[in-house]
Amino acid sequence: MYHNAKELLALIGDSGKSIADIVIENEMEISEISREAIMDELQRRYDIMYKACHDGLETAVISISGLTGGTGKQMWDFIKSGKGIQDLTTQKGIAYALSCSEVNASMGLIVAAPTAGACGILPGTLIAVAEKLQSSKEDILKALATAAGIGQLITKNATVSGAEGGCQAECGAAASMAAAAITQLCGGTPEQCFEAAAIAIKNIMGLVCDPVAGLVEMPCTKRNASGVGNAILSCDLAMAGITSHIPFDEVVDAMFRVGKALPSTLRETALGGIAVTPTGMALKEKIFGNGGCSGNCSSCGGCH
Amino acid sequence: MNISMFDILGPVMIGPSSSHTAGAQRIGKAMYMISGKEEIAKVDFYLHGSFSHTLSGHGTDRALVAGLMGMDASDARIRNSLQIAKERGIEVSFQPEDLGDVHPNTVKVIATTKSGKTYSMIGSSVGGGEVEIVEINGTKAKSSGKFPTIIVTHIDRLGVISKISSILAHYEVNIVTMSNSREKKGSTATTMIETDHEIPLSVKEELEELDYIHQVVLVEKFA
Known part of the structure; x- marks a missing residue:
């Protein structure tokens, strides 16, 4: 049984197992299902992720509010032009994450990972890196299991809810999960996976959740892109042998305490950050000007 | 975990x-x-x-x-x-x-x-x-939808809850959680039970036959 990274690493010991192996064994026990059934379900979810990461590349996908969309296609077109500065893997990961995030905002089918708002980071990163490494299906699915393990620990010991911990809890958790997943895919040790996961959270410690008009669009779509960059750089640092210094468990605990310390205006209420800039407020007016916001709901406080 | x-x-x-x-x-x-x-x-x-x-x-x-x-x-x-x-x-x-x-x-x-x-x-x-x-x-409840649930509104009388649980046991329905509340002593009470197994319609029918039972609602799991 594990409740934190320290216990999970102790379970691995010198068995040569990966984080994924332990997470899958745990799932077999708590859900009373076979390893084969787990791998089948991971495959099913990966296929949905893969589709969401591609549907917005050749066609512009627009959100149901009509406010945003088409950035996945813009990035994909830019990649084809060959003018980008980042390496191709990061660029593609970003395009995939944008696509997935836009499919979500258009009421398309996605896999929350760990949330819907941050759903592009893990699949975008994983698909791009797996393409570069030409990873096997089995290795990709095991990387997903490792990501799930990181998400379990963050959920258990902190939170993955933006309303509770800010964006650091959602996009931070997603980048942390993605960093560990690709570190494993790159052949990193379980310790290195946790270093990458810890570094990814530290990189965006304190990030606030400030959605314009309360919608999962601005700044969420671009934060999904940014999460890919964060995950890939954290992986490279860990693979270079650079450590976090502050262990994963302590970083998660710190993230939780920082989240609690954030004022509620910066935790998914759309009452702070970019949501209350003049442009943010004007966009909100554009959406809710026609009665979407009733203006008489005292508990909301979002009316102006 | x-x-x-x-x-x-x-x-x-x-x-x-x-x-x-x-x-x-x-x-x-x-x-x-x-x-x-x-x-x-x-x-x-x-x-x-x-x-x-x-x-x-x-x-x-x-x-x-x-x-x-x-x-x-x-x-x-x-x-x-x-x-x-x-x-x-x-x-x-x-x-x-x-x-x-x-x-x-x-x-x-x-x-x-x-x-x-x-x-x-x-x-x-x-x-x-x-x-x-x-x-x-109109009655307080607490359900996450992860389990089949039975909600019984009844009069607060000795033995009613025991009747409910024995009928469930008869149909081999295992109880996960159970909560009970009442407005005041001897008045309307609500018993809500989450179970491991699907609750057969006959449980509802048998309960409705009993004295002191106002209403029985079966809720399949929805989450």
Whole structure:
């Protein structure tokens, strides 16, 4: 049984197992299902992720509010032009994450990972890196299991809810999960996976959740892109042998305490950050000007 | 670790928000179960706080109605659910309402079936697609929808709860959680039981035969 990274690493010991192996064994026990059934379900979810990461590349996908969309296609077109500065893997990961995030905002089918708002980071990163490494299906699915393990620990010991911990809890958790997943895919040790996961959270410690008009669009779509960059750089640092210094468990605990310390205006209420800039407020007016916001709901406080 | 990896890599859902879309679908689905999956003629949604605020922007309206018609969180028809409801002749209304001291994402649902029965419930979407039903037919409740549930409204009399549990045992239905509340001694009480197994209709029928029982509602798991 594990409740934190320290216990999970102790379970691995010198068995040569990966984080994924332990997470899958745990799932077999708590859900009373076979390893084969787990791998089948991971495959099913990966296929949905893969589709969401591609549907917005050749066609512009627009959100149901009509406010945003088409950035996945813009990035994909830019990649084809060959003018980008980042390496191709990061660029593609970003395009995939944008696509997935836009499919979500258009009421398309996605896999929350760990949330819907941050759903592009893990699949975008994983698909791009797996393409570069030409990873096997089995290795990709095991990387997903490792990501799930990181998400379990963050959920258990902190939170993955933006309303509770800010964006650091959602996009931070997603980048942390993605960093560990690709570190494993790159052949990193379980310790290195946790270093990458810890570094990814530290990189965006304190990030606030400030959605314009309360919608999962601005700044969420671009934060999904940014999460890919964060995950890939954290992986490279860990693979270079650079450590976090502050262990994963302590970083998660710190993230939780920082989240609690954030004022509620910066935790998914759309009452702070970019949501209350003049442009943010004007966009909100554009959406809710026609009665979407009733203006008489005292508990909301979002009316102006 | 008692959290499933598929709760982390999931739910598989129609976007854009786990709390405002997937959670809303589950609340709608709860009413679908509470009303015994009957065709609905008319439904009124009273939206509190943030639910009323981002109603159409997050597809909360479509998700609530989709759930009410029995659709799952991953059902692509959620996008067209308002149209589908119209075609099925379901009269739908949404209105903002201050429901008092409840979770910011809360909705009260009043539904009338085509056979003329009316049901009400209040549900909250508490994050990540998880929901809590806090009131059913005017009585306090507490259900996450993860287990089949039986809600019995009865008179507060000695032995009623024991009768309920022995009937469940007779049908080999194992109890997971059990809660009981009453207005005051000897008045109306509510017993709510979550179970491991599906609850057969005969449990409801046998209970309804008993003295002191006002109402029995079976709710299939909806999350």
